[in-house]
Amino acid sequence: xxxxxxxxxxxxxxxxxxxxxxxxxxTMGLRYVKMALGDxxxxxxxxxxxxxxxxxxxxxxxxxPILNIVFASAASAxxxxxxxxxxxxxDVKVVVWAGDGGTADIGFQALSGAAERNDDIIYxxxxxxxxxxxxxxxxxxxxxxxxxxxxxxxKTEPKKPLPFIVLAHNVPYVATATVGYPQDFIEKLRKAATxxxxxxxxxxxxxxxxxxxxxxxxxxxxxxxxxxGAFILFEYExxxxxxxxxxxxxxxxxxxxxxxxxxxxQGRFQTVLKDPQKLEMLRAEIDEMWRWALLLEKGxxxxxxxx
Amino acid sequence: xxxxxxxxxxxxxYWVAPISYPAPASSGKxxxxxxERPVIxxxxxxxxxxxWLYCPEDTILRREDDYVYVDYDYCKGCGICAxxxxxxAIDMVPEGGES
Amino acid sequence: MVLKALTANHAVAEAAxxxxxxxxxxxxxxxxTTIVEKLAEMIEKGEMEAKMVRVESEHSALAATLGAAxxxxxxxxxxxxxxxxxxxxxxxxxxGARVPVVMAVVTRAIGPPWNIHVEHxxxxxxxxxxxxxxxAQENQEAFDLTLQAFRISEDPRVYLPMIVSLDAFILSHTxxxxxxxxxxxxxxxxxxxxxxxxxxxxxxxxxxxxADDADYYMMRYSIxxxxxxxxxVVEEVDEExxxxxxxRYGGLVECYNCDDADYIMVLMGSxxxxxxxxxxxxxxxxxxxxxMRVRFVRPWPREVVQEKLSNRKGVIVFDRSISFGSAxxxxxxxxxxxYGSTSIRGVVAGLGGVDVRxxxxxxxxxxxxxxxxxxxxVYEPLRWHLPPKYAKSLAEEVSA
Numbered sequence: 001x002x003x004x005x006x007x008x009x010x011x012x013x014x015x016x017x018x019x020x021x022x023x024x025x026x027t028m029g030l031r032y033v034k035m036a037l038g039d040x041x042x043x044x045x046x047x048x049x050x051x052x053x054x055x056x057x058x059x060x061x062x063x064x065p066i067l068n069i070v071f072a073s074a075a076s077a078x079x080x081x082x083x084x085x086x087x088x089x090x091d092v093k094v095v096v097w098a099g100d101g102g103t104a105d106i107g108f109q110a111l112s113g114a115a116e117r118n119d120d121i122i123y124x125x126x127x128x129x130x131x132x133x134x135x136x137x138x139x140x141x142x143x144x145x146x147x148x149x150x151x152x153x154x155k156t157e158p159k160k161p162l163p164f165i166v167l168a169h170n171v172p173y174v175a176t177a178t179v180g181y182p183q184d185f186i187e188k189l190r191k192a193a194t195x196x197x198x199x200x201x202x203x204x205x206x207x208x209x210x211x212x213x214x215x216x217x218x219x220x221x222x223x224x225x226x227x228x229g230a231f232i233l234f235e236y237e238x239x240x241x242x243x244x245x246x247x248x249x250x251x252x253x254x255x256x257x258x259x260x261x262x263x264x265x266q267g268r269f270q271t272v273l274k275d276p277q278k279l280e281m282l283r284a285e286i287d288e289m290w291r292w293a294l295l296l297e298k299g300x301x302x303x304x305x306x307x
Numbered sequence: 308x309x310x311x312x313x314x315x316x317x318x319x320x321y322w323v324a325p326i327s328y329p330a331p332a333s334s335g336k337x338x339x340x341x342x343e344r345p346v347i348x349x350x351x352x353x354x355x356x357x358x359w360l361y362c363p364e365d366t367i368l369r370r371e372d373d374y375v376y377v378d379y380d381y382c383k384g385c386g387i388c389a390x391x392x393x394x395x396a397i398d399m400v401p402e403g404g405e406s
Numbered sequence: 407m408v409l410k411a412l413t414a415n416h417a418v419a420e421a422a423x424x425x426x427x428x429x430x431x432x433x434x435x436x437x438x439t440t441i442v443e444k445l446a447e448m449i450e451k452g453e454m455e456a457k458m459v460r461v462e463s464e465h466s467a468l469a470a471t472l473g474a475a476x477x478x479x480x481x482x483x484x485x486x487x488x489x490x491x492x493x494x495x496x497x498x499x500x501x502g503a504r505v506p507v508v509m510a511v512v513t514r515a516i517g518p519p520w521n522i523h524v525e526h527x528x529x530x531x532x533x534x535x536x537x538x539x540x541x542a543q544e545n546q547e548a549f550d551l552t553l554q555a556f557r558i559s560e561d562p563r564v565y566l567p568m569i570v571s572l573d574a575f576i577l578s579h580t581x582x583x584x585x586x587x588x589x590x591x592x593x594x595x596x597x598x599x600x601x602x603x604x605x606x607x608x609x610x611x612x613x614x615x616x617a618d619d620a621d622y623y624m625m626r627y628s629i630x631x632x633x634x635x636x637x638x639v640v641e642e643v644d645e646e647x648x649x650x651x652x653x654r655y656g657g658l659v660e661c662y663n664c665d666d667a668d669y670i671m672v673l674m675g676s677x678x679x680x681x682x683x684x685x686x687x688x689x690x691x692x693x694x695x696x697x698m699r700v701r702f703v704r705p706w707p708r709e710v711v712q713e714k715l716s717n718r719k720g721v722i723v724f725d726r727s728i729s730f731g732s733a734x735x736x737x738x739x740x741x742x743x744x745y746g747s748t749s750i751r752g753v754v755a756g757l758g759g760v761d762v763r764x765x766x767x768x769x770x771x772x773x774x775x776x777x778x779x780x781x782x783x784v785y786e787p788l789r790w791h792l793p794p795k796y797a798k799s800l801a802e803e804v805s806a
Contacts, residue, residue, distance in 0.1 A: 005355075005356040005357075005359075005360055006354075006356060006373060010368075010369045010371075012365050013365060014363075014364065014365035015329050015330065015331060015333065015365070016331050016332075016337070016364050016365050016366050016378060016380075016381035017331045017332035017333060017334055017335060017336065017337050017380070017381045018333055018334055018337070018364075019333065019334040020363065020364075021383075022340065022363075022383040022384060022385035023363060023383075023385035023386070023387055024363050024385075025363070026363075027363040027364060027365075028361065028362075028363040031363070031365060039607055040607050041607060042477070042605055042606060042607065044473065051615065051616070052616065054327070054333060054612065054615035054616065055333025055334040055615065055616065056333055056334065056615070056616050056617065056618055057325075057326075057327045057615055057616065057617040057618070057621060058324075058326075058327045058328065059327055059328065059329075059330040059331075059332065059333035060327040060328060060329045060330065060333055060612040060615050061329075061331075061333035061334060062329065062612070063329045064329065064612075065329075065605050065606060065607060065609065065610045065611050065612060066605070066612040066613065066614075066615070067472075067473060067476050067605050067613055067614070068612070068613055068614030068615055069469060069472070069473070069499065069614070070465075070469065070495050070496055070499050072465055072495075073465050073466045073468075073469030073470075073496065074469075075466075076431075076459070076461050076462075076463075076465075076466030076467070076469040076470040076473070077469040077470060077472060077473035078473060079431075079459050079461070079466075079470050079473070080429060080431055080459055080469065080470030080471060080472065080473030080474035080475075080477075080481065081473035081474060081476065081477045081605075082473075083429045083431075083457040083459055083470070083474055083479075084428065084429050084473070084474035084475075084477035084478060084479035084481070085477055085606075086457060087428040087429060087455075087456065087457050087479055088311075088312045088428070088477070088478060088479055090312070090606070092477075092606060092607055109462055109463060109466070110461075110462070110463070110465075110466050110469070112462070113461055113462030113463070113466060116462075117459070117460060119459070182360055182361070208385075214386070215385040215386065215387070216385055216386030216387050216389060216390040216399075217387075217390060218361075218363070218385070218387055219361045219387055219390065219391050220390055220391075311598055311599075312478035312479070312604065313478040313479070313480075313598070313599040313600060313601045313604060314598060314599065314600045314601075315600075315601065315602070315603055315604055315609075316562050316600045316601075316602070317562065317602065318504070318562050318563070318565050318602050318632070319562040319563045319635075320562075320563050320564075320628065320631045320632050320635045321627070321628050321631045322504075322602070322628050323621055323624040323625045323627075323628050324504075324602065324603070325502060325503060325504060325613060325614055325617065325625055326603055326611050326612060326613050326614075327611075327612040327613075327615050328610055328611065328612060329610060329612065333615075
């Protein structure tokens with residue numbers, strides 16, 4: 001059932017006057033979490049931009065109750081909270097809202113542990129593809145060739161295929177989403193909320209400051225990432241993998257918008273655009289992700305293993 | 308399973324709480340950050356609500372009839388609303404000139 | 407009450423059960439492991455109504471415990487040595503959050519080289535973190551202190567997390583009789599959980615976002631105020647526990663043979679038993695020696711230490727840990743409290759579980775006494791009580 005925007009209640013979902021930069025994809029994403037899940041939610045937030053976006057005590061610029069927590073253990077803190085609510089007989093959705101550093105790098109051990117235990121939480125990785133809060137340093141999720149303040153001539157390694165790594169834990173639900181297509185994200189969140197166990201949503205979040213683009217283009221660049229095939233939207237549910245409609249139409253590379261259209265709007269890819277060899281490497285990184293996705297779509301996942 | 312949740316009782320020693328509550332303006336009136344302001348031309352608006360959906364700040368507000376208006380106290384002027392508007396009903400106008 | 411033969415680790419697990427802990431999260435490490443094993447067993451057998459989060463690390467263990475506690479459930483964890491060091495960051499986060507939590511620490515040496523035996527370096531490394539730190543001497547006290555910890559930590563004058571420290575193997579794996587009260591008795595003594603706030607959709611509380619510098623400063627001030635208030639709470643809880651269960655320990659410190667003592671040994675943990683024995687034997691030889699066993703490292707019992715130790719002929723502090731380049735940590739605190747009012751010597755001994763017998767304490771004390779008598783006022787921060795196999799060779803090397 002497609003989501004009709006006009007059906008969403010007229011209310012404030014975010015908290016204006018927060019400390020986010022103009023055009024921030026994180027505050028966009030947080031509004032969608034509220035639209036999707038409502039008020040019966042507690043967020044767990046490790047160090048990152050979202051720690052700062054809240055602004056200064058005694059006010060908070062994110063419209064949820066929050067346990068701010070140390071960088072490396074957001075998933076575990078959420079597991080503890082979820083266990084407590086269960087023991088206290090309260091039905092509360094515990095949602096981790098963590099960046100790519102807090103998820104793929106320093107927080108990876110806790111993420112993997114919570115996934116393996118199938119703890120009843122929703123884990124959202126807000127992937128802006130670098131350590132933005134400390135000033136745009138490379139992360140495990142920075143794509144090949146991207147400029148950061150610790151990769152001045154461009155990153156020399158490909159992006160860690162994190163959604164597939166979480167999928168390999170064979171948890172009940174894994175999805176990718178983007179702030180470019182909020183309805184898709186909202187629907188995936190709503191589905192995740194109906195499932196018991198570990199749910200993971202990887203949210204692609206273009207950052208104007210770190211990717212070097214005009215803040216008015218956040219939504220457009222997020223959409224271009226999907227339209228060029230650079231970011232793939234999919235769902236993995238109970239052992240079944242499927243491409244989401246927004247990505248399904250781009251199986252055939254010929255139907256995709258040329259990758260350059262996505263890259264040229266971003267300052268961080270300027271060296272890639274000038275170097276055909278680097279461009280090919282970045283294409284190879286993207287092709288590899290598509291190869292994995294299409295293999296999974298053909299039924300690589302074993303239904304016997306599903307939880 | 309159920310148990311009793313903790314009783315919340317105020318501390319009996321000097322206490323500055325490490326806690327906050329969600330509220331607007333945790334970083335002040337962020338409208339002051341703006342260099343350009345969105346101006347909505349309602350005659351072109353088709354009430355698609357894209358500007359309302361994509362606004363990162365919750366500063367595009369819906370009227371009862373679903374036409375939209377801007378909360379200039381907090382709008383940071385990013386221009387996403389103008390960029391996503393399918394009918395070009397929103398102009399970004401430099402601040403500091405004539406109103 | 408029932409007398410049970412329990413290791414201190416199992417005694418601690420029993421206490422957590424009787425305290426009606428709702429969430430347990432811990433990661434195994436020798437010699438703490440049998441606590442988490444016992445709790446898992448009790449939960450799976452249905453003897454304990456709690457949920458166990460079987461985390462993948464100690465960092466996660468305390469984070470999960472804090473998460474559960476912040477949501478309003480009584481929560482418990484336990485660790486040791488490297489596990490405690492790995493948790494260190496989360497210790498600060500927990501005390502800063504002002505969320506009551508109880509953790510057992512089985513004190514163990516820190517590598518390299520690997521060594522699993524008793525030493526206090528791990529717990530002493532945490533004394534600046536804003537946790538209350540209580541130290542048991544025996545299995546019974548490990549049990550009692552764990553129960554008391556919930557009451558102290560959840561007192562509205564305190565609202566700080568608490569460590570119950572017990573020594574590796576000497577307590578953790580040694581069976582001794584432990585008087586275990588019934589669930590009804592514990593329920594009557596331990597009130598239901600209190601805490602300063604709960605994070606939930608109902609309360610809408612946000613914990614830990616940025617505070618301005620002055621607010622941050624005053625939060626630190628308030629943690630210290632709570633620590634100071636905890637001194638009275640510790641004494642009260644000790645007294646009320648005594649009324650209910652018949653055992654009192656003296657509050658922040660326990661004094662043994664102190665009243666008429668010229669010299670007093672200061673130390674903490676299980677080897678206090680050997681020191682007390684040494685004190686008895688020394689008295690037989692005409693030395694008036696007492697023992698002050700520190701039960702709480704934090705809050706530091708400055709007032710009691712001053713009251714009990716000033717105006718003695720000498721104070722000798724035994725540390726089972728060292729701050730390299732300084733002295734034993736207990737020595738530093740005792741010396742700072744006495745500000746030169748009496749002769750004092752610090753002895754570092756028993757590192758890595760090296761056995762320290764009553765005669766070792768006696769030798770150290772008689773050496774100190776003769777030193778004080780010969781030179782008058784003595785201030786000697788660091789003396790090494792070497793293991794027997796090295797004592798002779800090092801002495802030769804130094805004299806050569």
